[in-house]
Amino acid sequence: EDKVVQSPLSLVVHEGDTVTLNCSYEVTNFRSLLWYKQEKKAPTFLFMLTSSGIEKKSGRLSSILDKKELSSILNITATQTGDSAIYLCAVMIQGAQKLVFGQGTRLTINP
Amino acid sequence: NAGVMQNPRHLVRRRGQEARLRCSPMKGHSHVYWYRQLPEEGLKFMVYLQKENIIDESGMPKERFSAEFPKEGPSILRIQQVVRGDSAAYFCASSSFGGELFFGEGSRLTVL
Numbered sequence: 060e061d062k063v064v065q066s067p068l069s070l071v072v073h074e075g076d077t078v079t080l081n082c083s084y085e086v087t088n089f090r091s092l093l094w095y096k097q098e099k100k101a102p103t104f105l106f107m108l109t110s111s112g113i114e115k116k117s118g119r120l121s122s123i124l125d126k127k128e129l130s131s132i133l134n135i136t137a138t139q140t141g142d143s144a145i146y147l148c149a150v151m152i153q154g155a156q157k158l159v160f161g162q163g164t165r166l167t168i169n170p
Numbered sequence: 171n172a173g174v175m176q177n178p179r180h181l182v183r184r185r186g187q188e189a190r191l192r193c194s195p196m197k198g199h200s201h202v203y204w205y206r207q208l209p210e211e212g213l214k215f216m217v218y219l220q221k222e223n224i225i226d227e228s229g230m231p232k233e234r235f236s237a238e239f240p241k242e243g244p245s246i247l248r249i250q251q252v253v254r255g256d257s258a259a260y261f262c263a264s265s266s267f268g269g270e271l272f273f274g275e276g277s278r279l280t281v282l
Contacts, residue, residue, distance in 0.1 A: 063212075065212075093270060093271075095273075100275040100276065101173075101174075101261065101273040101274055101275045101276060102213070102261070102273045103273075104270050104271075104272065107270050147212060147213065149213075155218075155226060156201065156218055156225065156226070156267075156268075157203065157215045157218050157226055157229075158203075158205075158213075158215065158271060159215065160205075160212035160213040160214070160215075161212050162211055162212040163211075163212050
């Protein structure tokens with residue numbers, strides 16, 4: 060069965076800290092890995108990663124994929140209270156056109 | 171360019187009633203997906219549809235749940251004879267082929 064596991068499940072840090080969120084996967088036929096941020100409503104798209112070792116950046120957020128280790132990390136530097144959310148990792152299965160999600164990491168940034 | 175539109179945003183039903191959730195994909199998207207999210211859990215795939223076709227329904231419960239995406243109009247997720255365990259947030263997403271999925275804001279179903 061295809062599986063995506065995120066860690067930690069929950070993380071509380073102070074504003075200004077740097078955080079690293081982890082995602083590992085076991086899937087039959089990997090196509091791409093996606094990160095989403097979910098506040099109270101819809102998950103919003105952050106990154107899609109298909110190639111190993113190439114970092115994607117957007118402001119204070121960055122992510123990289125390691126296909127050898129079947130994992131990805133999401134880094135957030137200089138965290139702000141607005142970064143508080145659930146961060147979801149998902150893997151797109153080749154040929155199936157569906158996402159398998161991890162359980163999410165609930166990140167709380169305290170002022 | 172409107173995003174993925176879902177309605178109703180909140181729906182309350184009594185056990186045994188029917189729930190119908192609607193989803194209009196983003197303009198230009200022909201692929202629709204339904205996901206369910208239980209409290210404190212990630213999103214679970216339910217079904218993937220293109221216009222007039224169900225492509226993958228491997229995540230749909232075998233009974234009481236059905237989905238359609240007609241030629242005209244929104245995609246519909248239908249739950250018959252709802253039970254308390256059906257209470258969840260139901261998210262719709264759409265994409266172009268091979269593109270990233272964009273999610274709607276979800277429909278929160280509460281079964282009393």
